[in-house]
Amino acid sequence: MLEQLFAPAVIIGILASGIQLATPYLYAAVGEMFSQISGVLNLGVEGVMLMGAFIAYYAVLRTDNLLLGLALAALTGALMGLMTAVISVTLKAEQGISGIGIYLFGLGLSDLLFLVLVGTPKAIVGFPELDLPVLSGLPALGPILFSQNILVYFAFACVPLAWFILNKTTLGLKVRAVGQTPEAADSLGISVARVRYIAVIVAGTMAGIAGASLSIGLLNIFQQNLTSGLGFIAVALVYFGGWRPFRVMLGALLFSMVNALQLWIQTLGIALPSDIAGMLPYILTIIALIFAARQIVTQPTALTKPFERGE
Amino acid sequence: MSTTRQRFDFGRYNFILVPFIAGGLALLVGAVIIWLLGANPIEAYIGMVQGALGSPNAIADSLVKAGPLLFVGVGICIAYRGGVINIGGEGQIVIGALATTLVVLTLSGLPSLILIPLALAAGFVGGGFWGGIAGFLKARFKVNEVLSTIMLNAIAVQLMTFLLNGALMDPTSLDNSIRIPQTQRFPLWTDLPRLIPTRLHAGILLGVLIAVLAYILLWHTTIGYRIRAVGFNTVASKYAGINVGRYQILAITLSGALAGLGGAVEVMGVNHRLFTDGSATGFTGNAGFNGIVVALFGALHPLGVIPASFLFGALLTGANTLQRTVQVPGAFVTTLDGLVVIFVVASQIWARRRATRHAMPELPPQDKIVPASTT
Numbered sequence: 142m143l144e145q146l147f148a149p150a151v152i153i154g155i156l157a158s159g160i161q162l163a164t165p166y167l168y169a170a171v172g173e174m175f176s177q178i179s180g181v182l183n184l185g186v187e188g189v190m191l192m193g194a195f196i197a198y199y200a201v202l203r204t205d206n207l208l209l210g211l212a213l214a215a216l217t218g219a220l221m222g223l224m225t226a227v228i229s230v231t232l233k234a235e236q237g238i239s240g241i242g243i244y245l246f247g248l249g250l251s252d253l254l255f256l257v258l259v260g261t262p263k264a265i266v267g268f269p270e271l272d273l274p275v276l277s278g279l280p281a282l283g284p285i286l287f288s289q290n291i292l293v294y295f296a297f298a299c300v301p302l303a304w305f306i307l308n309k310t311t312l313g314l315k316v317r318a319v320g321q322t323p324e325a326a327d328s329l330g331i332s333v334a335r336v337r338y339i340a341v342i343v344a345g346t347m348a349g350i351a352g353a354s355l356s357i358g359l360l361n362i363f364q365q366n367l368t369s370g371l372g373f374i375a376v377a378l379v380y381f382g383g384w385r386p387f388r389v390m391l392g393a394l395l396f397s398m399v400n401a402l403q404l405w406i407q408t409l410g411i412a413l414p415s416d417i418a419g420m421l422p423y424i425l426t427i428i429a430l431i432f433a434a435r436q437i438v439t440q441p442t443a444l445t446k447p448f449e450r451g452e
Numbered sequence: 453m454s455t456t457r458q459r460f461d462f463g464r465y466n467f468i469l470v471p472f473i474a475g476g477l478a479l480l481v482g483a484v485i486i487w488l489l490g491a492n493p494i495e496a497y498i499g500m501v502q503g504a505l506g507s508p509n510a511i512a513d514s515l516v517k518a519g520p521l522l523f524v525g526v527g528i529c530i531a532y533r534g535g536v537i538n539i540g541g542e543g544q545i546v547i548g549a550l551a552t553t554l555v556v557l558t559l560s561g562l563p564s565l566i567l568i569p570l571a572l573a574a575g576f577v578g579g580g581f582w583g584g585i586a587g588f589l590k591a592r593f594k595v596n597e598v599l600s601t602i603m604l605n606a607i608a609v610q611l612m613t614f615l616l617n618g619a620l621m622d623p624t625s626l627d628n629s630i631r632i633p634q635t636q637r638f639p640l641w642t643d644l645p646r647l648i649p650t651r652l653h654a655g656i657l658l659g660v661l662i663a664v665l666a667y668i669l670l671w672h673t674t675i676g677y678r679i680r681a682v683g684f685n686t687v688a689s690k691y692a693g694i695n696v697g698r699y700q701i702l703a704i705t706l707s708g709a710l711a712g713l714g715g716a717v718e719v720m721g722v723n724h725r726l727f728t729d730g731s732a733t734g735f736t737g738n739a740g741f742n743g744i745v746v747a748l749f750g751a752l753h754p755l756g757v758i759p760a761s762f763l764f765g766a767l768l769t770g771a772n773t774l775q776r777t778v779q780v781p782g783a784f785v786t787t788l789d790g791l792v793v794i795f796v797v798a799s800q801i802w803a804r805r806r807a808t809r810h811a812m813p814e815l816p817p818q819d820k821i822v823p824a825s826t827t
Contacts, residue, residue, distance in 0.1 A: 238748065249783050256783060430589075
């Protein structure tokens, strides 16, 4: 049985689905990274993703317009990001708990809207695979890397973009400053609140897109709790990646590959109970968190700490 | 308390006022959502109240639904007072229920007078173990407990589904090859006693007792004092010679243990078997998360959790009528729960402002925090 896993076609299949499955993690985790670096632990990602996933799905179901679905998901995410920012930055709420509130809100509302507006799951036509010219013809690499849908390419493009913004632009510098030493940033005339608002809204927008990448890019369906914990793993990935874009990407790939492997094991009918295989990503996350905690030096010092002037 | 302030101190009643104002706002936003869905919010809320409190059976159901929320909520209070955020109620309920199930099924020959306490204790220990893992990871490896408990939730549910689909599956269901993921019905003598001829069982009394005990532990024992000290100021506690890590582990272990006990009560008092509905939460109906809502609403005080859990038990029971009366799916309640959390946490800024004005009151003399310079 197990030797089936090592057939070339299967290996290519696993790697291709691994790349594809990394997409929602990447959008969510790269966005979350901005929020965390600015000092806000945005734990509501899962709820925002669910709302983004539903809105995108519903828009496509009604209009067949994929770009409209994507745009509405991003807008929904941005609005929920704004809500998170009001709660965490202006009202200085406990971020671990308020995030759970946003999660429950998104979980309930997406389910509610789905039941009222759609009822039973109906499949839609999502983003098609886009074969890049020449590259997709490459043996092995072609089907793995260059025959994905456009959301997958964009997800990977976000990583260097995030690196550039964080390290080479004034905005990135400000984001890091308010997360590291908000007092100093404040005394230099940077509005801590404004920068954190921007970062948290970016995180929300990306989480909305992450949800859309699931419902209209990967699965082409919506159902209750579609994300099933993916958003929470994305939050953990940011810790795992030590708040660095490329490491976060490696983490996302690691997880999506484990997931893909697990799915293929089930597809091939190899005798490993699906529940046990399903635990793997979570156990891996905990182990990853243990290692991530060792590099605690890189953690934004003001993470989860609301900024209070003159404290 | 404050003697310098002249005008009436509204802040003194903040701990009651804030949750109610926040809850009212959540209901208001909920009403808008119902209205947008094309239903009449007033009709919906009246229907909910009737569904929750309209008959003795409805009231009993509300109290039964309050049970797990009460256990989890009291646990959340203990963890929170110790400076630990326990998002892992879901997993702790599941592991507690699993431990109880194992004890009941393997020792079913024992008389109920021994078996029931033993099974409840198993739930307590099981949940405590699951919470303790997160505590250990936090104290030893500095792993953020919010993240680790979320992962432990998922692992617990999958472990349960795995066992229910195999080792623990009801033998008769195996014989008939229907394969429903549930255990056999527990022996009748493990049913928790019913209080009145409804579904109301004695577990709820145990919950109230636990809440009172938790209050005594936190405010009238040295251990509780230290848990609160660690939660209030880690650095100062360290200088006072308190082993911070140990008390954090203790706080979340106790928190998990109570959630586990809640799981035990649920299987022995309500379902009389362990089952899963196949959802991400298994059989808990989000009680692990709703317990957080209840704890917040009860001002993170064990005694406050008692009325808060009854309120939310009623909300959950009332939600079942929504579909029937105004065609709004029960998922509305999850949304409402989320809104309550958001509004309560967000409004705590006013309660906190008051707290900083009054600083930390009532330090028992024997445990005075020693300033760093004298050690």
